[in-house]
Amino acid sequence: MKNNQIRLAIAGINGRMGKNILTVLNTENENNILLNCILEKKKKILNNLDKILYKSHLLKINYNIIDVIDKFDVLIDFTNPFSTMENINICKKYNKKIVIGTTGFTKEQKIIITKISKKIAVILSSNFSQGINILFKIIENITKIFCKNKQKNLDIDIIEKHHKNKIDFPSGTALSIGDIILKIFKKNNIVKKINFHSIRAADLYGEHNILFSFIGEQIELTHKVSNRISFAKGAIQAAIWISNKNKGIYSMHDVLGI
Structure with a gap:
């Protein structure tokens, strides 16, 4: 791994967005980002396959974020409100940055996310295109x-x-x-x-x-949109952008500078 590389984790690798982010990372030359770990709920593992091809090697699917907490700097999370709230609390505890594309949060959950952003850097967006x-x-x-x-x-x-x-x-x-x-x-x-x-x-x-x-x-x-690749590219762009932020809550407006 290069010293300036951002170590990335993806939660929900078998979901629609997880697959598209993986596709972008596999096909485009993002030298400053390294997909280091992938996460999924055990019940969502397809055909008992516990590894996914990334670049030229197989990457093991992990079921517990704690098991890989020292292996990533930024987590991209497109899962569901319950899983995302679990993940962001763990990111807070271990000082990890998080890009959230999950939607459907309650007002109370959004308040909690805002409070957590006072400790770590968070990008929360309903749409990454x-x-x-x-x-x-x-x-x-x-x-x-x-x-x-x-x-x-x-x-x-x-x-x-x-x-x-x-x-x-x-x-x-x-x-x-x-x-x-x-x-x-x-x-x-x-x-x-x-x-x-x-x-x-x-x-x-x-x-x-x-x-x-x-x-x-x-x-x-x-x-x-004609496919989800634009969302995936936006999420990766957000992960790169947030990598040098210490704390605060941001949106894609901040990432794009508009």
């Missing part, structure tokens, strides 16, 4: 214009589509979009309601449509 984070900024600017012009009778709808196995709805990204809009309206002393619409079907990767409708006109913003 570059495009969606640029869209967040566009939505922020459009909402400010609506507030400035005191647009009346404005209807706001957010429609999101994901694969049928996605448990949480609305999606974390849809909720993030809603939070951006509502915070700006609240800052301008305007009460506004947002209508959320969720579709769970087949193997849809992810699509978000934001509709601003008023008399005689409609503005529609859309973001689509």
Whole structure:
């Protein structure tokens, strides 16, 4: 291992995002990052295979993060709220950095994550694609214009589509979009309601449509992904970015500098 390499761990290696992150690491030349350990729940091990090919060697799947706690610097976690909360508490105890792509947290869990970020560096994002984070900024600017012009009778709808196995709805990204809009309206002393619409079907990767409708006109913003590679690349970029941070809670806005 090179001295400047970031030792990476992935939680949920057999999940959709875990597999895509592994694909990116296997196919792209990321010299400054080394996948050193992979984690999965025992019940999710496929076909009794306990090793996965990484670069030119087999990497053993671990069932307990404590067993490999000295082998990584940054953990990427796309699992579920229960597992992520377990992992972030362990990362806090052993001073490890964590990139969280899990969604569906309760308000109480988000408060705990924020408190933990006072001890370690945390990136928490509902979506790691570059495009969606640029869209967040566009939505922020459009909402400010609506507030400035005191647009009346404005209807706001957010429609999101994901694969049928996605448990949480609305999606974390849809909720993030809603939070951006509502915070700006609240800052301008305007009460506004947002209508959320969720579709769970087949193997849809992810699509978000934001509709601003008023008399005689409609503005529609859309973001689509054709595969999960963009999310995987964003998560790896986030892991590299956070590697030199000591503590604090960050988002992909910070990573991308937007």
